[in-house]
Amino acid sequence: MRVTNFIIITSITSIFIIGCSSSKDTTKISGENNNEVALINETEETKEGEKINTGIVSKGEKEDPREKLLADAIANYPDSLVAMLKKTPCYGRCPVFSFKIYSSGSVNYYGKANTEMEGMYTGKLTDEKVAIVLKKIEKINFFELNNIYDTNVTDFPSVNVYANKDGKKKQIIDRQGGPKELKELEALLDEMIKTVKWTKS
DSSP states (O other), X not given: OHHHHHHHHHHHHHHHHHHHHHHHHHHHHHHHHHXXXXXXXXEXXXXXXXXEEOOOOOOOSSOOHHHHHHHHHHHHSOTTEEEEEEEOOOSSOOOEEXXXXXXXXXXXXXXXXXXXXXXXXXXXXXXXHHHHHHHHHHHTTGGGSOSEEOOSOTTSOOEEEEEEETTEEEEEEESSOOOHHHHHHHHHHHHHHHHSOOEEO
């Protein structure tokens, strides 16, 4: 009888310990996910008044929460926004900024960190330059590309590219592995920044 009681008590104690351990693990995982979601929901308010996501979360093979966040962000962009290039932080001194092109040719630049221009700037692109950007978007079949190109290395910065053409709207997160055509569009938008005569707001 004593042996039986000892076995029962030992079993109950083991179950209790395992249960507590699982609870701690679950709390830790939940906390990590909350931090990631908080990062992706961090917003910046631009001169045009719309709020956009500025963060990133880790990849997930089954369901990537960024897909919905991208859709939510796009829904908040004004129809006049035709293209955007945004670069996010890394653990080093990566440039952090957003560059937006509107159908009127008006452009906004918001330098957040590690850039020559920090703060909000406004400027103007010619109709010809806006047309060059739109033509490039069409040429690379931007709207047929994946929404997310990612890597397991979380230290890498992300490049977010948005385009709005002929009623189609799409934003792509490119942390690593984006195709050559997408890199070409990113480079073109980077070059456009250098051609603008900027005025600090």
